[in-house]
Amino acid sequence: MIEGPPRPYLNYIPEYLKESVGKWVTHKLEEPGLIEHVDSGGRKVYTVKAAATPNGRYSTDTMRKINDLARKYAGGSMRFTQALNMEFVVSDLAKARELKSELKKLGFPVGGWKEHLWSLTSCAGYFHCALAATDAPSVIQRLGNELSEYFDEKELPAKLTVAASGCPSSCGGSFLTDISINGIHTEIPVVTENVKNCDLQGTAFTCPVGAIQLKTLQNGEKTIEIRENLCIGCGLCVGACGGIIFKTPEKTDGHAISIGGKASASRYGTTLGRIVVPFLPNEPPHYEKTVKAVRTIVDTWIRDARKGERIADWVDRIGWEKFFEKTGLPFYPQSMDYLDIRAITTLRDGSGR
Amino acid sequence: MIEGPPRPYLNYIPEYLKESVGKWVTHKLEEPGLIEHVDSGGRKVYTVKAAATPNGRYSTDTMRKINDLARKYAGGSMRFTQALNMEFVVSDLAKARELKSELKKLGFPVGGWKEHLWSLTSCAGYFHCALAATDAPSVIQRLGNELSEYFDEKELPAKLTVAASGCPSSCGGSFLTDISINGIHTEIPVVTENVKNCDLQGTAFTCPVGAIQLKTLQNGEKTIEIRENLCIGCGLCVGACGGIIFKTPEKTDGHAISIGGKASASRYGTTLGRIVVPFLPNEPPHYEKTVKAVRTIVDTWIRDARKGERIADWVDRIGWEKFFEKTGLPFYPQSMDYLDIRAITTLRDGSGR
Amino acid sequence: MTDVVEEVAKGREIVKEIEKGKWPNFIREAKKTRYPVDLYGASLYLKRDLFTTGGYVSVPGAPTGILMRVTSRPDIGESTNVVRVLIPSGNFISSEMMDKFCDFADKYGVGMIHALSTSHNVEIPGIPKERIRDFVVEFREAGLEIGSTGDAFRNTTTCVGSTLCEYANLNTMAMRDTFYDKFNDYAKYPTFPHKMKLKISGCPLDCARSTQKADIGVVGSWEGAPEVDDSGMKKLGNEKIDAIVNSCPTLAISRSNGGISIRGEDCIQCMKCLRKAEGAIRPGKEKKFLIYVGGKLRGKKGPLSSKLLMKVDTEEEVMNTIEKIVEVFTDHAARKERLGDLIFRIGMKGFLDLMEMEPKPLNLKDLRTNVFYPVTEAQRNEISEHFSGGGSND
Amino acid sequence: MTDVVEEVAKGREIVKEIEKGKWPNFIREAKKTRYPVDLYGASLYLKRDLFTTGGYVSVPGAPTGILMRVTSRPDIGESTNVVRVLIPSGNFISSEMMDKFCDFADKYGVGMIHALSTSHNVEIPGIPKERIRDFVVEFREAGLEIGSTGDAFRNTTTCVGSTLCEYANLNTMAMRDTFYDKFNDYAKYPTFPHKMKLKISGCPLDCARSTQKADIGVVGSWEGAPEVDDSGMKKLGNEKIDAIVNSCPTLAISRSNGGISIRGEDCIQCMKCLRKAEGAIRPGKEKKFLIYVGGKLRGKKGPLSSKLLMKVDTEEEVMNTIEKIVEVFTDHAARKERLGDLIFRIGMKGFLDLMEMEPKPLNLKDLRTNVFYPVTEAQRNEISEHFSGGGSND
C-alpha cells in the first residue's frame, strides 16, 4: 500500500469522466440540484447533489443503499462536496433524473445551487464531542426542516449556506456561512477538586491564551488556577480535564448567531460572520427561539434583498443600522466591534462572570 | 463688546445675501472658480474663489488690496474657505468676471471646484513653528507652481486637494487630502546637557505616549530619559525643550506622502491618507524628488482613472497592487498596515535608530 | 562670524528660488513685511527648524495665553510671537474688520497677516513680547477678541451652510454663534486635559471636515428619502435621470412615470443623487443632526477618524450632548489626551458607558466577529423573552 | 437510580421530537445503529455535553493517535472512540471502497459511518478501545489508511477542480496527490506545535474555503484578462452582454464590435464576468497560484481570515513554499499556536521576515495611515536614488 490517502485520484472517479478532466467549457443548472457540464468535445455529464444529514452521520444500512445507487447510476463512485452533500456524476440526463427520484425515495432531497439553499452543516456537538456548548446537530436538524423548501422548490435572492458549531472551535464552519450558529459558553469555567486526576501540564497546554497556571498547594499537591482576566471561555480545558467544569451550562451555555460569512480569493477577500444575536438558550428539541431568529433574518432578506445579493452583500448595501431596523432584532453591546486596543489587551470584556 | 468671536454672523455677510439665507435651491459652475447660486425666488449670486498662498500668510499691503476688491465687488465682505482660499460673493455675473480679472492681476488665480485642483494648503513649517521636520510651505509652493494649470485651465478626473504638514501633528490637514505631504522624523530625539534649562515636568507632559521619564542623577540634579521602545518620534518634546534635539535632522528629517484622504459623513465614512512613499529628503528649494513623486501619482491618476474618480475611489477600484504597478513607485515595508497587535503594543517598529 | 554670513547667504539663494513661479507666493509676501526672512532662509539651508516654542504667555483678556515663538538663532533673526484673532462664523470678514486687522498688524506686528490659519483664525505674527499687553488692550477696545489657544475649546469652524449652499440641513453659522453664546467659557478658560475642537457641516458632504479634524463634529442630515422636484426632474432628460438612478449605492432610486421615486427606508443620505440632479433633488424635510466624536490627526497610532455617536432632532440636543461630552472628557481623559485618544484607549463601549448611553448599530462601522464575551443573566432573560413564541414547520 | 431512569426517559422524549421532519435525519440514522442514543438524549435533557476527551491513543500504524471519546455517564451510555479514515482526493469514493468502510463500521464500530467530516475525512465511530489495534491492522491490510489527527498536517482538502469544473486553473485533486507524495511525513508524524491544514481551490471562487479554514490555502488563478470566446459572446445577446460589462467591479470590460474587450491590466480575477457568461468567458491562460496563510476559526480574537502571501507560477514553487512555511511554523510558533495566531502575534511583516521575503502590496488589504516608523539610512539613500532627476515647471 502507499502511505497517506489512496491515490492517484484518477482511480476513484467514474470512467467516463476521465477523458474530460481539464476540458470543461461550460455548465448549466438544469433544475435544482442537477447541473449539466459540457466539455470542449461536446461530451456531457450531469451532477446530482443530495442533501446530507446535519452532522454527516449515517447508518451503514443507509450508506450501503446510497452506495448501490452510486454503483447503478454514477459509474461506481460518489463524492461528498465541500459542504458534505452527496454528489453523483451521471453520464446522461435521463439516468440523472432517475437517480434523483431514487434519492428522494431514500429520504434525501436533491437541490441546492444558484439561488437556493446550498447546504446545512453541523459539527459533532453533544453527539460526539467533549467541548460542545450547544448541540449543533439538533439545531441544524430543526433549521433543515424549517428551510428545506428553499433547497429544491422555492428560490431565494441568492445562495444560502447555514452551519452550526457546538463551540468556538467552529469545526462546523460557522462564521463562514451566510447564517452561522456558534456555540458559546458565556461564563468561564471553574476548577474543582477532581482536577488532581488530570494531566495538569497537558491541560495547561490546551489553553489557547495561556490562562491556566500550575500551582503547588501548601500540602505539596499540584493544582491549576484559571486567570479570569485572560480566560476567553473557550472551553478547551473543560474538554481536556474532567476536573474543570462549567458550573451551570444548562443556563449559561447557548449559541450566538452570526451572518454574512462568505469565501472569496479575489481582492475583496473573504468575509467572516458577524454577531447579530449574541446569545440564544439551548432549548431542544424545538429551539423555537433560534428558529424564530433565523427565520426573521431569512424572511427579511428575502423581502428586502435584490436578486443576486447574498446576505453579506445585502448588509453591505443597507448597513447594520437598517439591518436591525428591518429585522427588528434587538441590538446588544456584544455585537460591538472590538477591534480596538481594549479587545486586544483584555481579550474579554468584564470578568466573565 | 460681546465675549468670543464677533457675532451674529448676519452682521458680516453682504447685504444682498441675507434674504437668500436658507433659500438656496441650486447652483452651477459657470467656469472654474465661479459658481452661480440660485435661490427659491430666482435671485442669483456668484461666488468667486481665488487661490491662497501656501501657508496663508500675506503682507498687509496685499491684503489691503484684496480687501479693496471685497469692498468694490463683494458687498464689503469676503470669506476664507475651509481650504483657506479666498471667496467673494458677488451680486452679478459681469461684476464677478471683473473681480476675477482683478484678482488675477494681483497674482491670485481664480479656479477650483468640480474636476479641478481645489486647494493646496500647508501649515507653518519652518516659517513659524518649532516642531517642523519639513518645511511644508515651500513644498506646497513648489507643488502649486507645478500643478497650477489644473486649478483653472485643465480638467482632472475629479476633485484634487493637496496639503502638507511639517510634522505628524498635521496642522496642515495632511492625511485628509487626496495627496498629503507629512513631515516626519525618522529617528527619535536625544537628550542633551541643556535639558536642565527646561521645565522638565512640563516637557514630560507634552509627550503623547508617556515616553519621557523624570530621573534624578547621582548629584541630585534632575534630568529626563526617553524610553526608546515607547517613543514614536513625534518631536513634541523637541519643540518644548531646547535640551532635547534631533541629532541629524538634515539627514533624518523628511516627509512621507500619503494619498486618498477624503471626508464624508455618510455611512461609508471618511478615509484617511495611506502612506505610499515613506520618506523623501528635505531638498529645498526645488524638492525635485517630492515633485517627481507627486507628479507620478497625479499623472498616473489622470491617465488611468475614470471620470469622477477621486484618488481614493480610483485606488479602491484598482487596488494597491495595481497602484504600485501603474505608478512604478517602489514599495517599502513602512507602508504595511500595522493594525495588528504588534503596532499597538510596540507602537513603533524597531528601536527607532 | 563667517558661519552666520554663509548661512544667511545660502539661505537667501534658496529663498530666491522659492520666490519663483506662478502660484501665489508666500515669500514674495513676506518680503513686503518685516518678517525675518533670513532666519527662514537659514533654516532651509541648515535643514533644521530654527524656532523653539516659548510656551504661552497669559495676559489679561487672554486667559488661554499667547503663543511665544522664540528664535534659536538670534544672531540671524528675531522671535516672532503670534496672536490668534477670533473672526465671525463662516469666516466672513467685513471690510472694516479686515482694515482693522491690517492696521494692528502694521502697528504691532511685522506687517504680515495670517489669513487664514488652518483652524480658521486670523493670526497676527511678530508681536514683540513687551508689546503684547498693549496690543491686547487696544485690540479689545476695538471690539475684537483673541483666543483659540490652550487646553480649551479651540475655534469652532463651520462650512458656509445655509448662507450660501442649498445642501445645508442646518444653519451652521448660526449654530456656531449659539455655541459661543452658550459655551464661551469653555473656549476662554484652559480647563481641559487637552485642546478640543468642534466643527460643523451643513450636510454629509462634510466640507468642514468635522468627521476628520474635530473632537466633536456636527453634521446636518435628514431621515428618509430626499425631496424630489418632479418637474425639475423631467427636465433633466432620460440620460441624466438614468445616471441618477445608477448613482445610488443602496439602489433606493427607481424610475417611475418618467421621473424617479425614492424608497426612503433605503436612503443613507449619501448625497450622490443630489450632486447629479442640478437642484431637482434636495435634502429631505425630516432633519437630523449627526454628532461625531474623536477625530484627530496625531493619535498614538496615527490619525483617528471620528465615530458616529448619535443622531438627534434639535439644536438643543446638540448643545446638551456637547456639554455631556465635555464633562466626560474633562473627568476621564488623561493629561494631554484628546477625546479620540480617550475613546481609543477605553473603547467605544467604554465611552458610551461614560456617556450613559446604550450602544446602537450606528455607533459601529462593522459588527464583532468573535464570541468571546460574557452575557449577563438579565440579558439572557431579555433575549429569551424577545424570541419566545417562534413557529415551527414540521 | 431513579435519576438515570428519568434522564433517559426525558432524553428519549426530546430525541423523538428531533426525529421528526423532512430533512435527512441523523437520529433516524443513529437509531439504525448501536450508537448510544440514550446518552445523547440525556445530554440534551441535561443541557450538558456528556463526553470528555480521552486524549489520543497511539497505536502502530497511527503515530498521530486515535481520538478517544469517553462517556462521563457510563451508567447511561458507553464511550465511543473514533477513527479517521483517509479518502481519495476530491472526496471521490469508489463503491468498493465505500463497501469496505461500511464493513469495518459494522464489524468494529457501531454500524455507523461519518461521511463526511467537515474536514473531509470519513470517520468510523464507536470502536472500543481494546479493539483499536486489531482494527488498525486489518484496515491497513485492506489497503486503507487512517490519520488526520494530532499536531501534524490534517487532511488536505480540495474542491473538485479540473475534474468537473471549467473554472479550474489548477488540477486541485492532482495537486493534493502530489502533496502527499512529497510530504506524507508531515501528515503522519505529530511534530508540529499545533495542527496545520492545507486546502486547495481551483479558482478564486474558493469552493474549498482555503482562504478561511486553512493555515495554508492554495488557489488557482491567472494574470491579465480572462479569455473571451467572441462568437459565444455574441450569441448571448445585447442585454446579457451589457450585464456582463456592468458586472465588472474594476470597469475592465468595455463593449467592442458587438462583443466585449477586456483590459487585462485592470482585471482582478474576481470571476464575476465568467459567472454570467455561460462559458463565453473563461479563465485567462497565464496561470498563477495564490498562496494564502493563516486562516483559522478560533483565534484568540476570534476567527482569522487568511492573508495573501504570494503569487507563483508553478506547482513546484507551491510545494517549496509549503515546505518553507512549515519550517517557519515549527521553528517559531508557540505550543498550541496555529499559523494564524503566530502571524497575528508577530505581524505580517514579522512573518515575512521569517520567510525571508520582501513585503509586497499584495500582502496587504490596505496601507498604513501613520508615520511613526523609522527609516534606515539604506532606505533613505535608495529612495533618494529612485526619485532623483525630477522635472520642474517654473
Ligand code: SRM
Ligand atoms: C497655526 C496652525 C497652522 C497654520 O499654519 O495654520 C497650527 C500651528 C501649530 N499647531 Fe496645530 N495648528 C493649526 C491647526 C491645527 C489643525 C487643523 C485644524 O484644527 O483644523 C490640527 C489637526 C486637527 C487636530 O486637532 O487633530 C492641529 C494639530 C496640532 C497638534 C496635534 C494635537 C493632537 O493631540 O493630536 C499639535 C500638538 C499639540 O497640541 O500638542 C499642534 C500644535 C501646533 C503648534 C502650536 C505647535 C507648537 O507648539 O509650536 C503650532 C504653532 C505654529 C506657529 O508657531 O504658528 N497642532 N493643528 C493652525 C491654526 C491653529 C488655530 O487654532 O488657528
Ligand code: SRM
Ligand atoms: C470531526 C470534526 C467535526 C465534524 O463533526 O465533522 C471535528 C471535531 C473536533 N474538532 Fe475540529 N473537527 C472537524 C473539523 C474542524 C474544522 C473544519 C475544517 O477543518 O475544515 C475546524 C475549523 C478550521 C480550523 O482549523 O480553524 C476545526 C477546528 C477545531 C479546533 C480549533 C483549532 C484552533 O486552534 O483554532 C479545535 C480545538 C483544538 O484543536 O485545540 C478542534 C477540535 C476538535 C475535537 C477534536 C475536539 C475534542 O478534542 O473533543 C473534535 C472531536 C469531535 C468528535 O469527537 O467527533 N477543531 N475542526 C471535523 C473533522 C475533523 C477531521 O479532521 O476530519
Ligand code: SRM
Ligand atoms: C461552478 C460551480 C457551480 C455553479 O455554477 O453554481 C460553483 C460555483 C460557485 C460560485 C459561483 C456561483 O454560484 O455563481 C461561488 C461563489 C458564490 C458567491 O456568492 O460568492 C462558489 C463558492 C463556493 C463556496 C465558498 C463559500 C461561499 O459560498 O462563500 C463553497 C463552500 C461552501 O459552500 O461550503 C462552495 C462549495 C461548492 N462549490 Fe462552489 N461551485 C461549484 C462547485 C462546488 C462544490 C461542488 C465544490 C466541491 O468540490 O465540493 C461545492 C458544493 C457545496 C455544496 O454541497 O453545497 C461549481 C460546480 C461544480 C460541480 O458541478 O460540482 N462553492 N461556488
Ligand code: SRM
Ligand atoms: C456644493 C459645493 C460646490 C460644488 O458643487 O462643487 C460643494 C461641494 C462639495 C462636494 C460635492 C461635489 O463636489 O460634487 C463634496 C464631496 C466631494 C467628494 O468627492 O466626496 C465636498 C466636500 C468638501 C470637502 C471634504 C473633503 C473632501 O474633499 O473629501 C471640503 C474640505 C476641503 O476641501 O478642505 C470642502 C470644502 C469646501 N466646500 Fe465642498 N462644496 C461647497 C463649498 C465648499 C466650501 C466653500 C465650504 C466652506 O465653507 O468653505 C469649501 C471650499 C474649499 C476650497 O477652497 O477648495 C459647495 C459650494 C458652496 C459655495 O459656493 O461656497 N468640500 N464639497
Ligand code: SF4
Ligand atoms: S465545534 Fe466544538 S463542539 Fe463542535 S466538534 Fe468542534 S470542538 Fe466539538
Ligand code: SF4
Ligand atoms: S476556558 Fe479556554 S481560555 Fe479559559 S482557561 Fe480554559 S482553555 Fe483557557
Ligand code: SF4
Ligand atoms: S504640523 Fe507640525 S510643523 Fe506644521 S504647524 Fe503643526 S506642529 Fe508645526
Ligand code: SF4
Ligand atoms: S519625540 Fe514625541 S514620543 Fe518621543 S519622547 Fe518626544 S514627545 Fe515623546
Ligand code: SF4
Ligand atoms: S457641507 Fe454641505 S451644506 Fe456645507 S458647504 Fe458643503 S455642501 Fe454645503
Ligand code: SF4
Ligand atoms: S442620497 Fe444617496 S442613498 Fe439617498 S437616494 Fe440619493 S443616492 Fe440614494
Ligand code: SF4
Ligand atoms: S473553486 Fe473554482 S474550480 Fe474549484 S469547484 Fe469552485 S468554481 Fe470550480
Ligand code: SF4
Ligand atoms: S474577472 Fe472580474 S475583474 Fe476580471 S474582467 Fe471579469 S469581472 Fe472584471
